[in-house]
Amino acid sequence: MxxxxxxxxxxxxxxxxxxxxxxxxxxxxxxxxxxxxxxxxxxxxxxxxxxxxxxxxxxxxxxxETKLSPFHVSNEWIKRNYLRSGATNGDIYLLYFATIILFGSFYDTYQSQEPTRQFMRLEEWVRFIHERIDQLKTHRIEELKQFEKEFSYNWSLIIEKWDDMDDIKETAKKQAGNTISRFSFMDTVKRFLVDQELIQEIGNDEIILTEKAKTIVQRYFMEVEYNKGIFEFIYGFERNEENAVN
Known part of the structure; x- marks a missing residue:
């Protein structure tokens, strides 16, 4: 043409x-x-x-759309610019997991096409992550390893990283200088998502989704082609319970 x-x-x-x-x-x-x-x-x-x-x-x-894109944000770039010194892939996995749970919390565990809430407090976000971590723990180690191969997510490492963090907001136990608080880690995730223009802070520890985030969630996160069934795994037990009730 x-x-x-x-x-x-x-x-x-x-x-x-x-x-x-x-x-x-x-x-x-x-x-x-x-x-x-x-x-x-x-x-x-x-x-x-x-x-x-x-x-x-x-x-x-x-x-x-792929990791080959020059605009793709690499794991190493995230580690270098946002995570603490000595951060590992486990920290990256947990950052991605926290992001998935954040979006899922706005979209009723990805069951709605539009957000079902207007804002979220940081402490709610932490609680929702903890609930999903507890759900992951209900699987046997062998099951988690199988799911890790299927979804390319190290679920065991996500659990380990979360459990190693203290849940106290202001202070954290110092174990070989490595342990940080969950709130401190979540503040880092929040800063990353704000910089990527996916969420916006509105005060009082409250955040909202940006139009960019809503567009990405609806275009990609809702499509099985892109999410590869990860949401069904993370939230699937709730559907099973609903089916059992029905």
């Missing part, structure tokens, strides 16, 4: 903003929706860097 120079330039200007900031505003959204050629070019630019373009009525985002 032959594109005019003006069309290519306009599409590239929008892509440049997306590549630089990860987000573009309402004018870009309108052009993307109204002009098939601009939309086609932007989608092609995105595919070249293993990204997909998603948007709301007000904003559009450039989201990495």
């Amino acid at each position: 032959n594109y005019s120079e003006q069309t290519v330039l306009k599409a590239f200007q929008i892509y440049t903003k997306l590549a630089r900031d990860g987000v573009a505003g309402k004018e870009a959204v309108q052009q993307y929706r109204a002009d098939d050629e601009i939309r086609g070019l932007l989608d092609a630019f995105g595919r070249e860097v293993d990204c997909v373009i998603v948007g709301t009525s007000e904003q559009m985002f450039l989201i990495p």
Whole structure:
């Protein structure tokens, strides 16, 4: 297809903003929706860097789709910029787990297409994680190892990391200088998600989801193709209980 120079330039200007900031505003959204050629070019630019373009009525985002994307946030980058010195893959697993539980808490364990709550307090988030950890503990070690192969998540290590942390907010036991409080760790996860523009702090230890987060959850987290059945594993026992009641 032959594109005019003006069309290519306009599409590239929008892509440049997306590549630089990860987000573009309402004018870009309108052009993307109204002009098939601009939309086609932007989608092609995105595919070249293993990204997909998603948007709301007000904003559009450039989201990495694979680990090969130059815009993908690597585990090492997260360790270097957010986690304490000596952080391991266990800390990364727990950060991802905490994020999954956060989104699930806003979306009624991923059973709703729209958020079922407006905000969440940090202490609620910690409690919800603890409940999921307790659920993981109901599985035998052999089962967890099998699930680890299936989902590529080290569930045993997630449990171990969480249990090694103190649940006191202000003070934490010092065991070889390694133990930190759960609230301290969660504050780190919160800071990472705020910087990624997935959540926003509104005061009083309360957070809300951003439109970017809602778009990503609805586009990816709800699709089994992307979540690989992880949510069914984490929350499946609740469905089983509901079926038993029915």
